[in-house]
Amino acid sequence: QTGSANTNPSDSADDEYITSVSIGTPAQVLPLDFDTGSSDLWVFSSETPKSSASGHVTYSPSKSSTAKKLSGSTWSIEYGDKSSSSGDVYTDVVTIGGFSVKTQAVESATKVSTQFVQDTVISGLVGLGFDIGNQVSPRPQKTWFSNAASSLAEPLFTADLRHQETGSYNFGFIDTSLAKGTIGYTPADGSEGYWGFTATGYSVGGAQLNRNSITGIADTGTTLLLLPDNIVDAYYNNVESAEYDDSQEGVVFDCSEDLPSFSFGVGGQTITISGDLLNLTPIEEGSSTCFGGLQSSADIGINIFGDVALKAALVVFDLGNERLGWAQK
Numbered sequence: 001q002t003g004s005a006n007t008n009p010s011d012s013a014d015d016e017y018i019t020s021v022s023i024g025t026p027a028q029v030l031p032l033d034f035d036t037g038s039s040d041l042w043v044f045s046s047e048t049p050k051s052s053a054s055g056h057v058t059y060s061p062s063k064s065s066t067a068k069k070l071s072g073s074t075w076s077i078e079y080g081d082k083s084s085s086s087g088d089v090y091t092d093v094v095t096i097g098g099f100s101v102k103t104q105a106v107e108s109a110t111k112v113s114t115q116f117v118q119d120t121v122i123s124g125l126v127g128l129g130f131d132i133g134n135q136v137s138p139r140p141q142k143t144w145f146s147n148a149a150s151s152l153a154e155p156l157f158t159a160d161l162r163h164q165e166t167g168s169y170n171f172g173f174i175d176t177s178l179a180k181g182t183i184g185y186t187p188a189d190g191s192e193g194y195w196g197f198t199a200t201g202y203s204v205g206g207a208q209l210n211r212n213s214i215t216g217i218a219d220t221g222t223t224l225l226l227l228p229d230n231i232v233d234a235y236y237n238n239v240e241s242a243e244y245d246d247s248q249e250g251v252v253f254d255c256s257e258d259l260p261s262f263s264f265g266v267g268g269q270t271i272t273i274s275g276d277l278l279n280l281t282p283i284e285e286g287s288s289t290c291f292g293g294l295q296s297s298a299d300i301g302i303n304i305f306g307d308v309a310l311k312a313a314l315v316v317f318d319l320g321n322e323r324l325g326w327a328q329k
């Protein structure tokens with residue numbers, strides 16, 4: 001069996017990607033953000049304070065004949081941008097791209113931070129990280145993909161995120177036609193709950209790849225490409241108008257400037273992110289100053305290959321072989 005779901009950028013900056021998910025009987029369809037950097041499936045629900053839930057599509061377990069309370073279980077999660085949510089837990093049928101998991105832990109939010117209240121285009125997240133990262137207590141729950149894996153044709157999924165167009169998450173199969181290049185595989189380390197891997201080097205503007213290994217995570221839930229300062233500096237030294245903007249907390253530059261590409265090596269392949277994918281967006285509507293898609297990971301303690309990097313590739317999250325595949329798109 002397989003599944004295939006379309007995913008769409010939420011706004012003009014590709015800040016996040018929205019995928020429709022059906023929960024319960026009859027189906028309640030919610031727009032959710034698939035996040036390989038976390039391992040909880042949580043939703044705005046009938047238990048979310050009305051003031052917080054306004055503008056959001058919500059899940060009502062009481063309206064689903066297949067919903068069951070997981071009594072005594074609670075959850076609480078905080079994300080890299082300091083956003084957070086918490087609540088209690090139901091199980092229900094969850095269908096993604098035509099594939100159903102009958103008894104999926106659906107974490108219902110009784111509390112959500114302001115970032116989530118304001119982000120009305122999504123009604124929650126689907127964690128596609130490793131089960132070890134799940135935040136339900138007293139008994140951690142499995143992710144949707146972990147529950148699905150044993151019934152899928154192959155225990156893997158692919159992410160094909162695109163700039164300002166519809167992409168896809170495919171489960172149980174690899175559509176190689178989505179990629180131009182060969183898929184290069186490298187071991188994935190799931191011990192922290194993330195899809196960790198090591199890139200073998202990088203280059204700016206199509207130059208020869210150097211041999212500086214970069215250990216990081218493949219994270220569909222993070223917008224930017226977050227790398228060490230030495231790499232960020234090496235890149236922006238090629239961008240004449242680039243400067244660090246304290247208020248924006250990142251490197252900005254003239255929107256009119258042509259940006260060089262950025263390449264990294266992984267699994268014997270070279271993934272090249274074109275310059276225009278590295279110009280994320282004007283710092284505010286109509287501004288001629290733009291915010292860079294590549295920023296520093298120095299304050300985070302981990303390197304994150306977020307959507308800016310993933311958009312350049314077809315990425316295979318291969319649980320069965322504990323490996324990540326990357327192919328140029």
Ligand SMILES: Cc1c(C=O)c(-c2nnc3c4c(C[n+]5cc6c(C)n(C)c(C)c6c(Cl)n5)n(C)c(C)c4cnn23)c(C)n1C
Nearest residue numbers: 015016033037079080081082083119221222223224300304
């Ligand atoms: C260590 C880390 C991160 C690790 O993940 C991270 C980050 N980066 N994008 C996101 C997140 C997103 C994606 N996301 C990013 C957005 C940005 C940059 N902007 C301006 C808007 C309006 C966004 C929205 Cl609506 N959504 N979402 C939905 C959540 C829950 C995120 C949590 N963290 N996060 C940051 C900013 N940092 C420092």
